[in-house]
Amino acid sequence: MISAIRQHMSGFTATYRRELNAYFATPMAYVFLAVFLLALGLFTWEAARFFDSGVADLQPFFAWHPWLYMIFLPALAMRLWADERAAGTDELLLSLPLGLPGLVLGKLCAAWTVAGTGLVLTLPMWISVNYLGNPDNAAIALTYFVSLLMAGAYLSIGAAVSALTGSQVTAFVISVVIAFVFTAAGWPLVLSTVQTLFGTGFADLIARFSFITQFESAQRGVLELRVVAYFLGFTATFAFLNCLWASRRRLG
């Protein structure tokens, strides 16, 4: 059992290191981090009026996470497989004695690490609210944790879709559309469309699975296992799809 898992996961370390180096060997990671932090700051301060709320918490900051992830994380993930296909290096990769799950998770975790670095770099915000007042630090820590899990879910969409195409732009656009559906599934606009297309039952199901709905329950400061299981399960599902879609290459 353990040796079987080890075989399937072979290549995880090599892939993870390679992908992480690739992010930082090119301007990719730096541009991502700079623009992500700039956008997050801009939205928190300008759009959500961080200082005007008069309350020392990070609510106006966290509220933007799903929306920014929806745009930025597919951009981070779009190269993972599409780039291999465009450069032909997937052929090299598939000729190595590796397990596909190890490759898929290695790539996903490398992108996840870059996204996590972005979150870590927002820690001065947390320090600031502690300087300004007495926020509920346990709730903030929990929300950071769930935000990181949510980032994994967004990245898994981008990575899986990127295995379907050799074009990064196509991968990005399709990923953002899918990410939008899961982000805004609770919205009347999305909900009524889904209701018309697939019926009320399905619409209710979708609404319950909205990223925003799940993320908001974390912001209340209660650790719900359901939420953790939701985001991890979502990521696992798309990682599985990623394996499936990447293995189609072997069929020709």
Added chain:
Amino acid sequence: MLDVRSLEKAYGSKQAVRGISFAVEKGTVLGFLGPNGAGKSTTMRMIAGVLEPDVGDVLIDGKSIVSDRRGAQAALGYLPEGAPLYNDMTPPEFLAFLASARQMPKGQRKDAIERTIADARISGVLGQRIGALSKGYRRRVGLAGAILHDPPVLVLDEPTDGLDPNQKRAVRALIARMAPTKAIIISTHTLTEVPAMCHRAVLVDRGRIIADDTPEGLARRSDDGTLESAFARLTDQVEEATL
């Protein structure tokens, strides 16, 4: 060493490979020849485990590419067509990635990388990113990746394509140095280098093997005794060539 058994592969309704079988022993360099679209690369991809065959099997060092893919791939070095490489890495980083991906014991990696760098003659470009290298060096880095783990079987898809005569000679010399201890398959368009490089020539057309001979034996099948006219005659390209 390498045993290819009645491979078949179709892309949709197009049958690319229709039952190809051959075996290569240690010490043999086999030239895999044929017109474009004959099924050479498809066959090589199936041998490398990149494509799954519809029918047939490949045994590499006794291990089946179908039922023990990782075992078979561990005994194989593969240079894909066009030598695709990670442009953002330097050659040593690329080789270190392969060593780690192939799970070579940590203590052996450094020696293997140094030996390969010397064998492939790429010590002059170690600090440069692969994306900035010339075509000849890129090809040699690709070859270095294929021989890093000293595999008993090598599959090289057009290793000399697009190189200048000096670079071609360097690659040919490298292959000749490795030949005694390995089973090697090379596909090429350049028929003139076949007698110099290969002990045996397999000619493929429309997914089938139409000749399997020594390069000299193949050349004798034409009127003027050259490999070119034998190639043209056997692949039915005579009319087109003379038009």
